[in-house]
Amino acid sequence: xxxxxxxxxxxxxxxRLTARKALFILAALGGLVxxxxxxxxxxxxxxxxxxxxxxxxxxxFHLDLVSDKVETIVWDIRLPRIVLGMLAGAGLxxxxxxxxxxxxxxxxxxxxxxxxxxxxFGASVAIVLGAGLIGGEKYIVIINAFIFALLDAALxxxxxxxxxxxxxxxxxxxxxxxxxxxxxTSVLQYIATEEELHAxxxxxxxxxxxxxxxxxLVVLIVLAACLPPLMRHxxxxxxxxxxxxxxxxxxxxxxxVRTLILIFSTLPVATIICFTGIIGFVGLVAPHIxxxxxxxxxxxxxxxxxxxxxxxxxxxxxxxxxxFQPAVIPVGVVVSFIGVPFFLYLILRERxxxxx
Amino acid sequence: MRYKxxxxxxxxxxxxxxxxxxxxxxxxKASSPAPEELITITxxxxxRVELRQNPQRVVVLYSQIPIAMRCLNISLDRIIGxxxxxxxxxxxxxxxxxxxxxxGRHFLDLDYEKIIDLEPELVLTVPGALKRTGIAEKLExxxxxxxxxxxxxxxxxxxxxxxxxxxxxxxxxxxxxxxWFGKLEEVKRRAEELSEEQKVRVYPxxxxxxxVTASKGHTLDEIxxxxxxxxxxxxxxxxxxxxxxxWVVERxxxxxxKYPMGAKYQGGFGKADVGPFEEMRKxxxxxxxxxxxxxVREGRVYILSRxxxxxxxxxxxxxxxxxxxxxxxxxxxxxxxxxxxxVESHLGLDxxxxxxxxxxxxxxxxxxxxxxxxG
Numbered sequence: 183x184x185x186x187x188x189x190x191x192x193x194x195x196x197x198r199l200t201a202r203k204a205l206f207i208l209a210a211l212g213g214l215v216x217x218x219x220x221x222x223x224x225x226x227x228x229x230x231x232x233x234x235x236x237x238x239x240x241x242x243f244h245l246d247l248v249s250d251k252v253e254t255i256v257w258d259i260r261l262p263r264i265v266l267g268m269l270a271g272a273g274l275x276x277x278x279x280x281x282x283x284x285x286x287x288x289x290x291x292x293x294x295x296x297x298x299x300x301x302x303f304g305a306s307v308a309i310v311l312g313a314g315l316i317g318g319e320k321y322i323v324i325i326n327a328f329i330f331a332l333l334d335a336a337l338x339x340x341x342x343x344x345x346x347x348x349x350x351x352x353x354x355x356x357x358x359x360x361x362x363x364x365x366x367t368s369v370l371q372y373i374a375t376e377e378e379l380h381a382x383x384x385x386x387x388x389x390x391x392x393x394x395x396x397x398x399l400v401v402l403i404v405l406a407a408c409l410p411p412l413m414r415h416x417x418x419x420x421x422x423x424x425x426x427x428x429x430x431x432x433x434x435x436x437x438x439v440r441t442l443i444l445i446f447s448t449l450p451v452a453t454i455i456c457f458t459g460i461i462g463f464v465g466l467v468a469p470h471i472x473x474x475x476x477x478x479x480x481x482x483x484x485x486x487x488x489x490x491x492x493x494x495x496x497x498x499x500x501x502x503x504x505x506f507q508p509a510v511i512p513v514g515v516v517v518s519f520i521g522v523p524f525f526l527y528l529i530l531r532e533r534x535x536x537x538x
Numbered sequence: 539m540r541y542k543x544x545x546x547x548x549x550x551x552x553x554x555x556x557x558x559x560x561x562x563x564x565x566x567k568a569s570s571p572a573p574e575e576l577i578t579i580t581x582x583x584x585x586r587v588e589l590r591q592n593p594q595r596v597v598v599l600y601s602q603i604p605i606a607m608r609c610l611n612i613s614l615d616r617i618i619g620x621x622x623x624x625x626x627x628x629x630x631x632x633x634x635x636x637x638x639x640x641x642g643r644h645f646l647d648l649d650y651e652k653i654i655d656l657e658p659e660l661v662l663t664v665p666g667a668l669k670r671t672g673i674a675e676k677l678e679x680x681x682x683x684x685x686x687x688x689x690x691x692x693x694x695x696x697x698x699x700x701x702x703x704x705x706x707x708x709x710x711x712x713x714x715x716x717x718w719f720g721k722l723e724e725v726k727r728r729a730e731e732l733s734e735e736q737k738v739r740v741y742p743x744x745x746x747x748x749x750v751t752a753s754k755g756h757t758l759d760e761i762x763x764x765x766x767x768x769x770x771x772x773x774x775x776x777x778x779x780x781x782x783x784x785w786v787v788e789r790x791x792x793x794x795x796k797y798p799m800g801a802k803y804q805g806g807f808g809k810a811d812v813g814p815f816e817e818m819r820k821x822x823x824x825x826x827x828x829x830x831x832x833x834v835r836e837g838r839v840y841i842l843s844r845x846x847x848x849x850x851x852x853x854x855x856x857x858x859x860x861x862x863x864x865x866x867x868x869x870x871x872x873x874x875x876x877x878x879x880x881v882e883s884h885l886g887l888d889x890x891x892x893x894x895x896x897x898x899x900x901x902x903x904x905x906x907x908x909x910x911x912x913g
Contacts (some may be wrong), residue, residue: 225782225785226781226782226784227784227785227788231853257576258826259787259827317734373621375626380800391748391783395826508772508782509779509781509782510780
């Protein structure tokens with residue numbers, strides 16, 4: 183009798199906690215919607231909320247509500263940037279969450295296994311050694327960045343596989359490759375002319391200024407394809423937090439889960455950074471903040487962290503393009519400047535250990 | 539042979555040696571140099587430097603310097619070393635630089651041991667090098683004089699005069715400066731007659747990357763202003779700020795000018811291919827929302843070659859931009875003929891050999907390349 187009561191009580195506490203987490207997700211979504219509305223009505227062109235609504239109505243329902251110029255500013259410039267910012271934040275955050283999960287390490291981000299430095303190296307190869315096709319250079323850079331990011335992931339995977347996909351092997355192989363590609367980029371920067379150097383350095387700052395609907399579409403497709411498989415393994419990730427042996431004892435195929443998650447978290451990151459350049463920090467910090475707020479249960483963590491990542495990146499970009507308008511501060515820079523102090527504050531306030 | 543009487547510090551041994559070594563190298567029509575004559579000059583970094591006039595062993599560390607020397611009829615045989623960037627920049631105009639010793643990648647990244655080893659009398663560079671590298675402190679103890687020249691328009695005449703004084707080409711310096719500033723003044727004078735409403739509003743970009751514009755202090759801004767245009771980005775903070783695309787659409791500029799710094803292809807002397815410039819132009823015209831901009835609707839989007847922006851060819855750049863901005867006002871101005879005159883009578887080169895793409899498109903000329911021209 184007594185025991186049954188305790189179970190009931192535990193169940194009640196559990197469902198209360200679960201409800202709180204669901205509430206948190208809803209609140210974060212609400213915040214995101216509010217931020218989208220704010221971001222859509224802010225900008226160097228004086229196009230306010232009403233006109234934004236008008237422009238959207240005009241395009242969707244073929245009405246004649248605003249001038250062509252306003253419609254262009256809203257549809258072709260502001261909205262793709264906002265959506266790409268959200269998707270990039272979401273993608274980096276969910277990849278970070280998944281990678282921290284499979285590697286059981288709070289220092290891991292999507293870049294720890296060297297994706298960013300590989301992409302930067304690929305971009306530098308295109309910029310410095312590129313075949314001299316100017317107009318096409320834009321695409322050479324994007325394609326090169328993407329290919330090298332995937333190549334890096336494949337190398338890390340291949341190396342780790344030799345040692346049974348252990349989390350340490352993944353991290354160490356990734357870090358080693360990260361240094362290798364960074365060194366390669368440095369060599370290229372050294373042999374680059376002043377002008378090429380300028381282009382390389384500019385690429386290294388992540389920026390959303392070039393956002394187009396085509397880019398948005400590509401990122402959206404990749405994210406939509408990668409999210410469900412990640413979500414499906416949230417229970418496995420929870421089990422793996424207790425250690426590989428424990429997870430194996432609970433029936434998790436640890437090696438297979440690591441492989442799948444590695445693939446499905448690398449793809450979105452590679453896709454995002456080849457369009458935006460390197461945006462650091464979101465992939466590291468969004469998972470942490472989410473974990474501090476709702477705990478380490480991946481069933482909630484995986485869907486919530488992208489919302490926070492989107493909030494974070496969109497907020498940073500909106501600040502970056504409005505603070506000194508019409509000048510734009512690259513979002514990669516803003517993210518670090520506002521993100522780091524905020525993150526440090528959270529770490530100092532938080533007493534709990536991670537992954538509890 | 540010693541300069542003690544003038545109260546200078548050391549260095550005599552180098553000078554004697556150099557004078558002996560290089561005397562026959564200079565087979566110019568100029569009067570034979572007087573090796574003993576010491577002059578004191580104030581360079582463009584504001585430093586007083588005492589040096590032997592008409593030095594025979596010189597290291598140049600900036601791409602504009604050998605061009606300017608050539609324009610004053612100073613033999614480039616005197617250049618014994620230079621940096622890789624300077625060699626590359628105008629390789630089509632001055633291929634002889636390729637035979638010089640390389641003393642570094644560019645004026646901020648130098649191999650000082652190598653320079654000292656070459657035993658030059660004089661190193662010519664720009665004020666930025668003095669400020670950022672301490673080159674004078676490193677070389678002067680070895681008895682090498684360091685003199686800074688400045689190639690911004692406001693200092694250009696002074697730089698030419700200084701170069702003329704150092705190499706005993708004062709007359710040539712004056713003549714070239716008059717030629718150089720003459721056209722510039724004419725363009726400026728005619729542009730000043732434009733009323734505010736007549737002035738063309740320009741959105742410039744100064745790198746290959748989209749949306750990185752050029753504000754006050756950038757060469758593009760200077761050129762646009764001299765040509766009578768209004769740079770819509772002039773008031774922004776920072777010399778090359780990145781701007782929000784919607785701002786460009788809202789400001790609706792009349793003309794877009796782009797200098798694609800960082801791109802592999804830069805056009806210029808000896809480069810006749812317009813393909814890469816056309817692709818850059820298309821990239822601008824196809825940006826989201828840009829179809830609303832007047833400059834794009836009217837096709838007034840131009841790519842400029844590095845070779846006419848800044849330095850010794852900036853006067854030509856101003857002429858090209860003036861012609862782009864006000865085709866009617868400058869109907870009689872022919873920038874290419876002016877460039878041709880500069881190349882043929884001042885640089886002493888055959889223009890046909892170095893003809894290239896300097897702006898694209900070039901509406902007042904049908905096409906580029908071997909088109910027969912008067913002049």
